[in-house]
Amino acid sequence: MPPLEAADNRLQQAMKTLLLAAMPGLLTLLWFFGWGVLINLILAITTALIVEAGVAQLRRQPVQPALRDGSALVSATLLAAALPAYCPWWLTVTATAGGLLFGKHVYGGTGKNPFNPAMLGFALVMIMFPRAMTLWPAHGLDLAASLQPIFGWSQAPDAWAQATALDTLRVNASLTIDELFARHPAFGHFGGRAAEWVNLAFLAGGMFLLQRRVFSWHAPLGMLASLLVISLLCWNGSGSDSHGSPLFHLLSGATMLGAFFIVTEPVSGAKTALARLLFGVGVGLLTYVIRTWGGYPDGLAFAVSLMNLCVPALERFVANRQIKVNP
Template structure:
């Protein structure tokens, strides 16, 4: 039986460790629902991978040992609302592995980011459950009861995020929202600003360890910053939010350092990676501001996954014609 690629396994383990600061902050903010999501995503991802590998007559133990299924589960659990109904992470993780990974032949062959495939499936299918996050820390028994509760109970207990509020605001200024609305924190969304800073810390560790190059993260953050700055119309009631608000809200840092940097579905050449990230940053801003979804990270990454082969070919031709 072939052994798992030691380099792949080491990289996956390092990514898992780098996710720890962000997950700990999520746990501190939202309680045990984050851990329940993680366990449900992990169990569903491993079970789906094992079943599909057995059906495809591939070595199950080798594939499960590389850690890629756990990375997908971690990214999904960080992106899904805490205390979501139990079936939401199960469906998301199963779709991520089945539709985003094994349907194309397994690890190293997926043209789309598997975690974003799973996220997009549940976002399109269950937009109500995906649009609300808890506004308080829940104990274990409370989180467990919410996980198996009806959608009506969860909707009554949960609260909209900053990006949801900003999209539907028509009367309050940005200063009034920051001063009075519970979804707003100091610089970005309540809690999400600290989550973003924690994932930024983990991403910088991966960058320092040369797990990926700087091109995709800098491109994404630069694109989001530039277009939010150009479209920033002050703090009035019709404001789209400042660049700092967009950088520290939603899943910005998770997208920049853990999703846009996925090597298989992303670009291979440095210039193409930079353009990949820049395009993702632009799309995130456009979807947040004028699209039908509050964040837009999943769709931005998936659309850029489609463009990745063309960007690589263009970058290659450009390198060939340079003296």
């Protein structure tokens, strides 16, 4: 088998394994939020395939190989999992197309992207449409009701959306942590309602990927350990000014999705083991800082994109350190 064809086969197999590992998290999202998650997936995947085919045509390259490698499918799936379950259709399309075009294709396509396309697309729409990105459904809707907020065909049901637990905690000024967990519907047992179970499901998928050695442990451990440590150091109890417990931060937002499916992306991430560990540490620290003191409820997308910019510096640091240790 030619080397190029063998590399393509390995890439396709890795993408299939990633999608399989993401299934527990996706099914948990479907269980809690219903049809909106499935519609998001369909919109994101369709947009990704159209973008891939369109770019291949513009470059006068074969369309089938561009669609077959699976990287765009994985990016679209992860992005759809991170977006609010009933966000407007145009937001999903904009995030997917923007992430693939500005995070991947302007740099030459698959294997050349300096940014994670899913997280860059998420960050773009978070900056452009912050209100639409902060409202998550309080419950799942039936198919007919799901189409209303997504396509705007009629007035959305009353009280169908609410702020996330992370956003509520960030702006809270009067209620203690115990009161928030007892009174606010966005809070579950330890983290965000539903989000804690979704995070556990993506954690299970991540353990499967580690067992299959799809990636190394360095970046996930770096991210989760740094998030745990900084949230523990900054944890100021359960008063109204609390930033939340370490367990709350581990089981809220897109923490586990980020740790096992985002920071492990091989092209935009670091290549050497120590650089991967430092990359993960940086993502965890920045995620907490943006969540707690920034203007956005979940800083994962911004943290990953900022650390993508730091990858060359991390690799140079590791290389220089090795030269000094082994002159």
